[in-house]
Amino acid sequence: MAEPILQTTDLVKRFGGLVATDHVSLSLVPGELHAIIGPNGAGKTTLVAQLSGEMAPTAGRVRFDGQDITDLPMPRRARLGLVRSFQITSICPEFSALDNVAMAVQARLGHSFHFWRNARTDPALIMPARRVLEQVDLAARADVPAGLLSHGEQRQLEVAIALATEPKLLLLDEPMAGMGREESQRMVSFLQTLKRRYTILLIEHDMDAVFALADRISVLVYGKVIATGLPDEVRANPEVQHAYLGDEAEEAAAAEAANA
Amino acid sequence: MSEKPSAFLSRRGGATTLCFAVLALIPPLAGWLHEPFLIRQFIQIMAMGLAAMSLDLILGYGGLVSFGHAAFVGLAGYTVGILDFHAGDGSLFLGLIPGTTNALIAWPAAIAVSMLAAALIGLVCTQAGGTVFFMLTLAFAQMVYYGFSGWTLYGSDEGLSMGGRSELPLLDISDNTNFYYFCFAVLLLCFLAMRAIVGSRFGMVLRGVRQNERRLAAVGVPTRPYRLAAFVIAGGFAGVAGILLANYQTFVSPGDLSWTRSGELISMVVLGGLGSLIGPVLGAAAYLLLRLVIGSYTTHWAVVFGPFLILVVLFARAGLFGFVVRGREV
Amino acid sequence: MRRTGLLLATILAVAPSAGWAADKIKVGLVTTYTGSEAAYGEMETDGFKLGLQHLGGKLGGLPVEIVTGDDENKTDVAIQQATRMVERDRVDVITGPALTTTLLGVNKITREAKIPLISGGPGPSVLAGRQCDPYFFSVGWQNDALAEATGQYLADRKVEDVYLLAPQIQAGRDMLAGVKRHFTGKVVAEKYTQMTQMDFAAEISEIQAAAPKALFIFFPAGQESNFIQQWNQAGMKDKVPLYTMNALDQANLPGLGDLALGIPIGANWTESIDAPINKKFVDDFVAAYGKIPSSQAAAAYNVALILDAAVKSLGGKIEDKDALRHAIKTAQFVQVTGKPFRFGVNNMPVEDYYVATVAKNAAGKPIMANPVVVLHDYVDVYAKDCKMTGG
């Protein structure tokens, strides 16, 4: 197995008496699409915050691409290639879709202490940004202020912004949040096209999507990873079925067994 | 917002050109009306307008609510005034630096002082965001205010009177019309510079900071250095405005850097239109002319202006400039 | 286009009628109508108007137009008002500024514009010496001299030591320098406060601890009144005798009631000076405005008298500002104290300075009573430094 690109060792986050992240050790190999699932309140958001650098862990380390990044803030991590998208759409609403993406390109190109040249006519920013918009099927909407895009389009833009930074690892925080069925399906097929080209850590609620996309799945319950493995292994894991899929699923499985 | 960018730009461009054209015609108009006072009034409008424009850079584009901007305006003014003072009696500033009335020395020094102060104050203030930023800028501005109001050598509360305007080679700015066109040129240059800045990569980051700071951090832009840089740049342009104001009055006083002056500057920016650069100049014109016109009918002009300001804030955020071009570039 | 139209309309609204008529004299009155020192503005306006009334509503035969401006006790505002009067209203002469602070601001404009400025009171040291200005006149007093009178009075009574307190402004420095000039005893301390300070608890505690034989204070009227009130509240009235100058007068005495009784005041004029012209002035003032005039009111009355004399000597031809200035300098008139008025070389008055004591008048109101001349026909110490150009 190749050297893991992202690795956490015994990550712990406490809020007072509450343990939101409980000795989480994850490891992602380059090129894989790894999904994290878990019921509400399992600590997914807290985990993402620690991986992206918005929140400092109480204990444990995070390594990325051969470097300890535990103490680095979010922008530094992003420049190393660990880039996230947000569960709740986070765009610059007054900027056009193109501006939003160009901003990410600009960030990739290094510091922005350039004071004179007009950024909107700078081919170094605009060309790559247009390419990414084409990739996510938003080219036609490039000049529309992002705040006026539909919810689905905004979710696409959210991913496009992350892609434009040419990340080594994409941290997708519930990219399908709030989407309709059809939109979700489109997003799934889009993510399919990203698979293998990027290493992806997908945090998602939508089970169908996860099982359709993921190479490996980790299950987070009460801040603990209770299982990691291939989709089928995870699906079959009784502990997962009990803790995550709940009694209902167990009953269903039991009923299935009875019927058989 | 739905207008095509080209049409939109030309409309903005047209309005901006019109503003400058009107400003260029004020001196002949004043001559025609036999009203030299008009020239002086519009020098003040341009100088205050430039100060408001520089505030717009951080307020309108960067979303940084600074309530201490007048401090940077005043600091530059005081630098010019203090150098003039020492030139007058041949003494040394702090026993070290000789005074001068030469604009080529005094003015860069004044801008440097404003930028340096902005850097120091900004270093502390940009650490915090939002409310604390607002209160810190206010408090530091008060510190500067009390510093000068207690500095006996430079007139403390009574202010410091200059011997005359600074001396420029080739141009005699002690003449009001000359000085008017000089201010006009400075305003135009500063406007062009600031317009370039807000359109640049730096400007895009600055606007991004206002809209969604977290988003920028997530793509790898550490926002604080940019906020700080913007604060310093705005301080520098405020310094330019301060130089013009000090030369306009040939007098500087703590009143120039009081918090109410900062409040006036914010009012001008919002009145004219946030994030439009030229809008604040319109705002300054509106503010000062309203005060003059209403003030000539009643001394209680603030009774009208206070509620007017509130109404503009609540219902007409695009300001005067927005009223002219109907829309706002993003 | 709509906006351009609006702008033009505004400009036209701003512009007053052009040109000026030589058939009247336009007097700009810049003084303080707002804040703690607003009493000055009122006193001055009333004093000037009463003078005008006594002169039949005209100055040297010319009808008068008064333009007023509120300086809010701020130098920058005073400068703005003076600029407006010079450039927009085109006044012939400016008077008013009741405080040294604002006076110096206005002087900046009038000196440059070469328009006569006649002080309605203060005569700052900076305008009395080397930087004296041919276009500046004081028909009130020279700042230091008021305090010099008090200082002389303290010296005459062989008071051993004195504690000095004033705000950190030009007038404050003038006054304390004045007290020290003729005082022979020891100066316990010379303390300066912030210009706009209203609470003096800390200073009063300091003075209480220092236990001087005398305290001299100078503050503008509003602040002075605050100080005296707090001085009494702290029970200091009977412990350390308080001395001051005409910053304690009818501008603030009515509000203080009995609190100020017995305080000696250095002054160039008091309401109790026994001269027919003064009696008429005071009585008519009381009748017209329901209050006793203050030092500023008296000086403003002088302003009317001197302008009348000057314009008369010019036969109404006031367009030549240099001639007007000269006429003011050489104007012959009897000032409100009952003595012929005379300027020194520095355009400061050469006059008697008194020390009066606050006491009740027949109606039970506190007044500056029993004036005693301390300095006769006094030429201030700065006059020798003044080399006035243009005579």
Added chain:
Amino acid sequence: MLLVQQLLNGIQFGLMLFLMAAGLTLVFGIVNLINLAHGSLYMLGAFIGVSVQQWTGSYLWAVVLAIPATAIVGIAMEMSTLRTLYSRPRLDQVLCTFGLILFLNEIAKIIWGPASLRMKLPDFLNGTISFIPGLTYPTFRLAVIIAGLVVAGLLYVLITRTRIGMLIRAGASDRGMVAALGVDIKTLFTLVFGLGAALAGLAGIMAAPIYSVQVGMGDGIVILTLVVIVIGGIGSVRGALAASLLVGIVDTYARVLLPASVGQICIYVLMAGLLFVRPRGLLPANV
């Protein structure tokens, strides 16, 4: 003795600031509004007090009537303008309340005139009191200290022991929760605002006999109050008390020990220094 006396002066000034700061910080904590016009309420309290005294001839009546009157003005302010600002960006709040200052200053000028007015004290407050041999202190200033302490005590009880206080604390940290409790949140906000206004009015009426009462008297003090709030920790009443006393005492000593030119900067240097060490203030609110 001098040191003790100056300490009392500092405490007296500090507690006056506290009356202002408590109201401002409460409003900030619960409705997240920066109200620059808080100083105008202080001014109105003083002016109303002077008017009442002119009618009735009594300082006590002035105190009794001016406080609720100021509260009513405050509530009117809240209901007419400020209410719409709660969800607005900071800039809007700052500007609108700045506009209010301009307006209220001018209104006061129209009603009470531009000249400053004086407030007279009744005889029993106008003397000195000697509570330790050798130490005399003005009775009125002592009364201010007592009033300040009493208010601090009442606020403590109000916030920690009563249902309203519980709601205030809850409202500061979680607005949704308070609404979920079935409390009319609008009324609560209005009440808190009224309370803040009443305290500002009390400060004004306490200040009136010491300072003179004039237009714009609140403009300076509101800035100082903001400094106090920042030092104390925004939204924290305990912090406001600690910071007020600190600022009052430092200001007093700075004024007598240092030349007038540097005295007033001290507070701001203190603030900058403190924030460097404790960016969230002395006693941050537990939000």
